Amino acid sequence: MGKHLEERIFIGLMVASMVIVVGSLVFILATVVVRGLPALSLAMLTQVPRGGYYLGKEGGILNAITGSLALASGATLLSFFLSLPVAFYLQLFTKDARFVHLARLSLDVLWGVPSIVYGAFGFTLMLLLGLRASLLGGIIALALLELPILVRAIEEVMTMVPFELKESSYALGATRLETALRVVVRQTAPGLLTALLLAFGRGIGDAASVLFTAGYTDRLPTSLLRPVASLPLAVFFQLGTPVPEVRERAYASALVLTVIVLIISLSARLLTRRLTRHVVR
Amino acid sequence: MSDPVIQICGLSVAYGNQLAVRDVSVDIPARQITAIIGPSGCGKTTLLRSMSRLVELVEGVRVWGQVLFHGQNIYDPRVDVTEIRKRIGLLAQRPFPLPMSIYENVAYGPRVHGLRDRKALHAIVEKELRAAGLWDEVKDRLHAPASVLSVGQQQRLCLARGLAVEPEVLLCDEVTSALDPISGQRIEARLLELKADYTIVQVTHVLRQARRLADYVVFMYLGELIEHGPADQVFHNPREAKTRAYLEGEFY
Numbered sequence: 001m002g003k004h005l006e007e008r009i010f011i012g013l014m015v016a017s018m019v020i021v022v023g024s025l026v027f028i029l030a031t032v033v034v035r036g037l038p039a040l041s042l043a044m045l046t047q048v049p050r051g052g053y054y055l056g057k058e059g060g061i062l063n064a065i066t067g068s069l070a071l072a073s074g075a076t077l078l079s080f081f082l083s084l085p086v087a088f089y090l091q092l093f094t095k096d097a098r099f100v101h102l103a104r105l106s107l108d109v110l111w112g113v114p115s116i117v118y119g120a121f122g123f124t125l126m127l128l129l130g131l132r133a134s135l136l137g138g139i140i141a142l143a144l145l146e147l148p149i150l151v152r153a154i155e156e157v158m159t160m161v162p163f164e165l166k167e168s169s170y171a172l173g174a175t176r177l178e179t180a181l182r183v184v185v186r187q188t189a190p191g192l193l194t195a196l197l198l199a200f201g202r203g204i205g206d207a208a209s210v211l212f213t214a215g216y217t218d219r220l221p222t223s224l225l226r227p228v229a230s231l232p233l234a235v236f237f238q239l240g241t242p243v244p245e246v247r248e249r250a251y252a253s254a255l256v257l258t259v260i261v262l263i264i265s266l267s268a269r270l271l272t273r274r275l276t277r278h279v280v281r
Numbered sequence: 282m283s284d285p286v287i288q289i290c291g292l293s294v295a296y297g298n299q300l301a302v303r304d305v306s307v308d309i310p311a312r313q314i315t316a317i318i319g320p321s322g323c324g325k326t327t328l329l330r331s332m333s334r335l336v337e338l339v340e341g342v343r344v345w346g347q348v349l350f351h352g353q354n355i356y357d358p359r360v361d362v363t364e365i366r367k368r369i370g371l372l373a374q375r376p377f378p379l380p381m382s383i384y385e386n387v388a389y390g391p392r393v394h395g396l397r398d399r400k401a402l403h404a405i406v407e408k409e410l411r412a413a414g415l416w417d418e419v420k421d422r423l424h425a426p427a428s429v430l431s432v433g434q435q436q437r438l439c440l441a442r443g444l445a446v447e448p449e450v451l452l453c454d455e456v457t458s459a460l461d462p463i464s465g466q467r468i469e470a471r472l473l474e475l476k477a478d479y480t481i482v483q484v485t486h487v488l489r490q491a492r493r494l495a496d497y498v499v500f501m502y503l504g505e506l507i508e509h510g511p512a513d514q515v516f517h518n519p520r521e522a523k524t525r526a527y528l529e530g531e532f533y
Contacts, residue, residue, distance in 0.1 A: 095340055097340070162377065163338075164373055164375065164377045165377045165379070165380075166338075167335060167338060167371075167373065167377075168371075168373065168377045168379060168439070168442075169379065169389075170335065170338060170366060171333065171335060171366055171370060171371035171373075171443070172366065172367070172370070172389060172390040172393060172442065172443070172446055173363040173364065173365075173366040173367030173390065173393065173394060173446060174363065174389075174390075174393045175363055175393075178393050182379075182389070182393075183379055183380065186379075186380040186381060187380040277426050278380040278381050278382070278426045278427075278428065279380050279428070280377060280378055280379070280380045280427070280428050281428070
């Protein structure tokens with residue numbers, strides 16, 4: 001009898017945790033939809049802020065939408081080209097277990113570093129390079145932020161590649177680089193896409209790291225060297241005004257951000273299905 | 282006996298502190314099937330994989346002694362290991378097609394070694410798929426993913442893939458053990474055909490298979506080479522008591 005009771009208590013605790021997790025998500029989504037949807041208009045999606053926008057007058061957040069897309073895509077791309085070699089090295093090229101351990105530890109620590117620190121670091125780096133707050137600066141800071149996520153996620157999918165598959169390639173006289181690029185990448189393509197998505201999601205949603213590095217502007221992004229707007233900061237600024245209408249627009253902006261992430265997730269899912277065609281199990 | 286293609290001289294292999302192969306010396310005759318037999322865990326596979334330096338892929342492995350391929354020590358640091366592995370191919374126990382189409386699987390090796398000409402690639406793909414006895418089954422779906430093939434077909438695909446880089450030696454590691462009997466027979470039939478052109482070294486723990494295929498036999502026990510010689514002699518008139526005991530089924 002005691003055992004059954006124990007099991008019931010644990011099942012109860014598990015269900016409670018699930019309710020808290022799923023419940024918070026539903027609650028957040030509901031808040032954003034309920035408060036944001038009424039304030040959302042076509043003008044918001046297609047216009048940049050006009051004079052007096054932050055006091056409740058006309059305009060939209062197209063500057064922030066395009067800015068965020070540019071920042072997150074640029075950062076994810078840059079980060080991917082930095083992290084793929086790192087993952088290859090850790091997985092295929094080094095046999096030094098201590099070094100791998102150290103590298104993973106550093107990445108995990110980096111993962112936990114608050115994004116404002118990336119912002120401050122990016123800002124210092126920009127000063128050194130003579131850059132001002134700009135799209136490029138934002139991309140660099142976000143890329144650094146995404147780097148540990150990408151490396152660890154890519155590495156995770158690469159550990160799942162069967163040893164025999166790599167051996168088959170080596171046995172044909174392929175080098176490690178050829179094996180990495182032609183076999184490992186194709187085998188892990190769906191996982192790589194998921195990793196990219198994860199990084200993109202983290203990048204597009206981050207406010208603190210772009211605060212100093214990308215700046216903010218009411219204009220559309222046109223140059224790598226000019227400041228850009230971003231959705232998280234648009235939410236932040238609009239939420240900070242005393243005007244109720246503008247605060248509602250902050251929720252609408254958050255809704256737009258959520259929908260962008262959702263669209264990207266869904267399209268990645270669809271793409272994954274195509275990429276799994278060749279995967280060997 | 283023809284000239285040896287591979288000469289193993291005083292080879293020892295250790296994983297960490299565990300010695301898997303102890304001081305083995307044996308010559309592998311050309312254009313014959315050499316069977317390495319012995320109970321599981323006796324170092325057969327390690328010995329086989331050390332013949333094209335595939336053992337090096339395992340972490341913490343150490344190798345002593347020499348493996349001479351046409352008189353050159355393949356463990357010499359100046360040797361290009363990819364060139365060695367191109368000339369000494371491997372067919373593994375379980376087929377692992379590469380994550381690409383049937384065609385690309387066979388073309389992979391030649392492409393890696395720099396062949397770009399499409400006609401030449403196509404000719405190789407067809408020739409080797411025929412040699413592996415798979416052409417008729419796949420000629421209409423060469424661009425389908427290799428993973429849709431049955432395990433038996435995949436093993437023949439792996440054979441074709443291995444042959445496509447034109448090796449001289451084919452290392453076979455219990456290549457029929459994951460297959461159904463009919464697929465296994467097909468692979469065996471291919472190996473018997475291929476020995477006219479290739480030197481084949483086969484690891485097996487199925488004695489009947491060794492009797493059917495082998496021209497030369499190497500018997501290993503606990504990492505040591507106990508006896509080697511022409512198949513007739515080892516099977517019918519073994520010199521060592523241990524070999525006789527193994528052949529009579531006293532241990533596996």
